[in-house]
Amino acid sequence: MMNEERRAFIKKSGLGVLACMGAASGLIPKFSLEKTVLPAWDEKQVPGKIRWGMLIDTRKCIEGCKECVAQCHHVHNVPDFNNRKDEVKWIWKSSYNKVFPTASQQFQSEKIAGRSYLALCNHCADSPCTRVCPTEATFKRWDGIVAMDYHRCIGCRFCMAACPYGSRSFNWQDPRTAIKDPSLAYPTREQGVVEKCNFCSDRLVKGLLPACVEACPQQVMTFGDLNDPKSEIRGLLENNETMQRKPELGTKPSVFYII
């Protein structure tokens, strides 16, 4: 009887030691007996940790200035067909009643209703466009950016119907014919795909701020991580009265406005 208990104890403690070693190697990489370098794990992004967002202080925005639009459209080879029907836009300026159609319109002060406002893809936390895409060509990235994978887009334009902000444009024609000064570092699109703002994910990966933020002479736009309570953008959101476009739709836009 005694012997059997002793035997069981040794068995269990042996298992315990093994489990400890396993746990230690899992929790503390330097305890692992064999060094495991899996680049795919190493560099895989954690979904939902970061949520990039933008705050646009429309009070500082100069009427008629289109530096940000020009810079964005140049950097990303956005075509300009000079024609409303074929228009492709990533960021644009529009009137109060078009950008905030569901905000209070009656007896709105002339100063506010008369200005033009910047509009771009809101990179919604609950994005309707990514839900309807049949090929997952548009998808929610780990960092909150609603990205386009142009390789997969079949041009069905479901996403354009789903987007309540008109942030998506369709390439009715070959865009290459309408790019005056192409930037060689970024691809163009082809006829038959939908395109939109990518929150400059191509620049973020290099540690740069979005092109529009950098181009603005008035520092109207603040870009940052909405999930980081200590970020500059969260500080501004804390201390200012801000609004989103069509918040009642529940899309949770990541672009905020100070009116």
Added chain:
Amino acid sequence: MIFFGLTLVLFASLYAFMQDGMAEKTTQPQAQNLHRQVSVDSTKCIASKEFMRANHMRVLNEWRNSSVREGNRIFVAPNGSKLEKSLNTCLGCHKNNKLFCFNCHMYANVKPKCWNCHISAMETP
């Protein structure tokens, strides 16, 4: 007493590996900052000529999927050098020969769609 002995044995057996792990840790760059540190190094090919001739399309497909969809933009070549997963990395060198892609594809009558959007060496001055 027995637990003390067990922990002592455990510590003694792992001590060598702990040292090993610590030594290697310092030479490894932090994964978080990796994308900031890596520059496009187009001075060398990522694999042998024979491998790339047979498999460049697989490499490109894999690069495309992992960089666009998973955000894993760093490729670690078998020799340990790190490259950005981008067509521009290839072109950094191969655009010296403007016909690099086209010659072969024309001969083999293969029509990949890369250059519908990506800007090829043929279109750059």
